[in-house]
Amino acid sequence: MSSNLTTALSIGATVASGGTAAPFMAALTAAQTGLSIVSQIQASKAAKAESKYRVQQLNAKQAAERKAMETNAGRMIDERQRAMAAVRAQQAASGFQTGTGTQLAVFGEIGSRYDEQIDEATNRSLDQIASYRESARMERFTQKQENKAALIGMGTTLLSGVATGANRMNQADKTFGQNNAFSFF
Numbered sequence: 001m002s003s004n005l006t007t008a009l010s011i012g013a014t015v016a017s018g019g020t021a022a023p024f025m026a027a028l029t030a031a032q033t034g035l036s037i038v039s040q041i042q043a044s045k046a047a048k049a050e051s052k053y054r055v056q057q058l059n060a061k062q063a064a065e066r067k068a069m070e071t072n073a074g075r076m077i078d079e080r081q082r083a084m085a086a087v088r089a090q091q092a093a094s095g096f097q098t099g100t101g102t103q104l105a106v107f108g109e110i111g112s113r114y115d116e117q118i119d120e121a122t123n124r125s126l127d128q129i130a131s132y133r134e135s136a137r138m139e140r141f142t143q144k145q146e147n148k149a150a151l152i153g154m155g156t157t158l159l160s161g162v163a164t165g166a167n168r169m170n171q172a173d174k175t176f177g178q179n180n181a182f183s184f185f
Helices: 003-016 022-094 101-176
Strands: none
Touching: 022 101
């Protein structure tokens, strides 16, 4: 609530109650403090739910990337085997003896090239998976820190509300000469 609204309500309560605004102001301050804390709790819950959703999304991306990596590696292995079979078939058709000499070097070169491609693709996928995992870890850490900050904020709001309420009660006592339970402040 704005201070202008609080002042207007205070004046209205003073006039309406014949000058006994202190209980009304205490109730108003308690309500304001309570609503502020409830608002902070709701904001904290919303942030926690959003963070949980982001972590779930990152975990899903990790799983999808791992599945894609396995599928692509399997496809590349199959492609390597088909390429080597095609070379064997060409060499056999041309009269070379497969499995000896230069032909083995050709098969080794073909196998090495496909293995390098598989390794590169796998490493890229593993790097992406690690990135998703680290992002999820940081999201969980950030949420823990935000929860702690929210609790501190709620405590601060509560203490501020208590102090404001006590101050308003004392001001009312001084202004209207009333005695109440908060007069010792």
